[in-house]
Amino acid sequence: MCGIAGAFHPDRLSEAAFEAVRRMQRALGHRGPDGEGWFQGQRIALAHRRLSIIDLSGGAQPLAGERDGTVAIVNGEIYNYIELQQELKADGARLRTRSDSEVVPYLYERHGEDFVHRLRGAFAAAIWDESRQQLLLVRDRLGERPLLHATGADGTVYFASEINALVASGMVPVEPDMEAINRYFHFRFVPEPATPLLHVRKLRAGHLMALSPDTPQPAPRQYWNVSAVPPLDGDPVEILRADLDDIGRIIVRSDVPVGVALSGGLDSSIVASLAVKHSPGKVTAFSVGYEGRPACDERADASAFAQHLGIDMVEVELSSQAMSCPGSTGWSPTWASRSPMPRAPVIGR
Numbered sequence: 001m002c003g004i005a006g007a008f009h010p011d012r013l014s015e016a017a018f019e020a021v022r023r024m025q026r027a028l029g030h031r032g033p034d035g036e037g038w039f040q041g042q043r044i045a046l047a048h049r050r051l052s053i054i055d056l057s058g059g060a061q062p063l064a065g066e067r068d069g070t071v072a073i074v075n076g077e078i079y080n081y082i083e084l085q086q087e088l089k090a091d092g093a094r095l096r097t098r099s100d101s102e103v104v105p106y107l108y109e110r111h112g113e114d115f116v117h118r119l120r121g122a123f124a125a126a127i128w129d130e131s132r133q134q135l136l137l138v139r140d141r142l143g144e145r146p147l148l149h150a151t152g153a154d155g156t157v158y159f160a161s162e163i164n165a166l167v168a169s170g171m172v173p174v175e176p177d178m179e180a181i182n183r184y185f186h187f188r189f190v191p192e193p194a195t196p197l198l199h200v201r202k203l204r205a206g207h208l209m210a211l212s213p214d215t216p217q218p219a220p221r222q223y224w225n226v227s228a229v230p231p232l233d234g235d236p237v238e239i240l241r242a243d244l245d246d247i248g249r250i251i252v253r254s255d256v257p258v259g260v261a262l263s264g265g266l267d268s269s270i271v272a273s274l275a276v277k278h279s280p281g282k283v284t285a286f287s288v289g290y291e292g293r294p295a296c297d298e299r300a301d302a303s304a305f306a307q308h309l310g311i312d313m314v315e316v317e318l319s320s321q322a323m324s325c326p327g328s329t330g331w332s333p334t335w336a337s338r339s340p341m342p343r344a345p346v347i348g349r
Contacts, residue, residue: 002061002075003028003049003234004147005160006126008135010216014041017156020169021045030215031075031161034336037061040070043213044128044135048073049083054081058256059099065109066225069130072108074101077160084118101125110134113208116223120250124161124203134212141224143192149218150200157211157218159203159225166200172224173199189332193220199211246273252272252283259284263305264301291320 005024007017018040025036032049039046049060049166056075062071076139081100088095088106094104100121107115108127115134122144126135137159139147149159152171159166166172180194181291192306193201203209206224232239252258252275258271261287287302299315304311 001051003031003161003165004043004047004073004075004124004126005158006046006073006135007072007156007158008211008216009043009154009156010213013040013045013156013179014154016047017152017154017158020152020158021047021179022169024165025049026320027165028161035060036078037073037129039073040126041130043133043198046071046073046126046128048326052256053100054100054253054255058097059101060217061099062095063099063102063105065105067109067131069107070127070129070315072101072105072125072127074104074123074125075147076121076125076140078103078119078121078123079247079253080120082250085189090236105113113210113223116208126159128180132212134199134210136210137203137209138202138223139205141206141226143202147199147203148195149200149209150197150302151218157216163195163200167197173196175199181320184191209253239294245273248278250280251275257281259286259314261285261300262306263298264303264305265298268302269305272305272309272311276311283309283311285309287313288316288318290318 005021005028007013009017028049032051035050037048037050037060046062046265050061052059062073064071078100081103084107084290085095088103093106095106104125105119106126107344111118121140123140124145125138129136137147139145146161147159148163149157149168150166150172151157152305156171158169158171167174175198177196177198179198180190183194184190184196190196192204195202203220207220207222209218209220211218215217256277258279258281260268260275260283262268262272270287285302285306287299289297289299293299303313309347
């Protein structure tokens with residue numbers, strides 16, 4: 001998990017806008033404790049907070065492409081980056097790092113907006129193309145990584161990985177979207193692109209958005225739709241088994257220990273099993289529960305499955321007092337584990 005933020009103006013970013021992006025970057029510090037990066041131009045500011053997972057010493061962002069003026073920031077992971085690196089090198093690319101995210105600007109330079117179809121992963125990215133004076137925002141097919149945007153009073157478009165960062169910018173009115181809040185109480189989530197704030201929108205899953213002096217207003221476009229995916233021929237069981245095994249192989253690529261978010265349900269249990277099978281090192285499970293262990297607390301099932309797999313589990317207990325205390329700036333979970341908490345990319349949900 002990393003954090004990205006930035007701003008675009010069709011003419012020139014104000015000093016106030018640059019400062020607003022700095023505030024957003026600071027607000028995302030918890031997403032990226034290992035470093036921060038910055039890029040700015042006349043119309044653009046890009047900020048990054050890094051949690052180092054792959055290429056710990058050489059993968060700092062923003063990342064440049066081969067052409068002067070192609071710059072990218074990425075949150076998430078490109079799972080098939082090794083295969084993409086091999087393709088790029090065969091095409092003559094001279095990659096500077098081992099980072100999975102570096103393939104993003106290189107692929108963009110070769111394929112334009114269609115580069116996104118080459119990626120397998122969970123990601124949100126921003127790419128600045130100096131030659132076109134264009135900012136491209138993209139979000140993965142299923143929306144596993146968040147990306148939100150809002151437009152300031154002077155037409156500056158701000159974007160960030162979290163809604164609290166946009167609020168921290170000081171440029172976004174904190175006005176509730178009552179219809180979205182009503183939907184939350186009906187569905188227990190806010191359907192995209194709405195958010196609880198009227199002036200903040202999510203970039204939908206499987207969408208991209210290009211901003212330039214000629215197209216300064218946010219106009220997201222869909223690049224992928226699950227209903228348009230063609231059917232597969234063959235034995236469904238064998239196809240699913242082979243695909244899951246392939247996924248298990250690529251999601252554990254990491255330069256730090258691997259962790260899995262485990263609830264004991266079917267999906268997270270499959271992910272945990274695949275991680276244990278394919279990870280070259282130790283795997284640790286994480287599970288979140290609530291004080292008093294109400295019926296919705298899933299830690300018992302998660303712990304039982306972790307024991308079945310023979311892996312350690314770290315339990316996180318959320319306290320209602322810590323979450324709702326007036327004036328609180330954060331929450332302090334209670335940790336319980338059978339091993340020290342590792343530094344790890346957490347896969348699954």
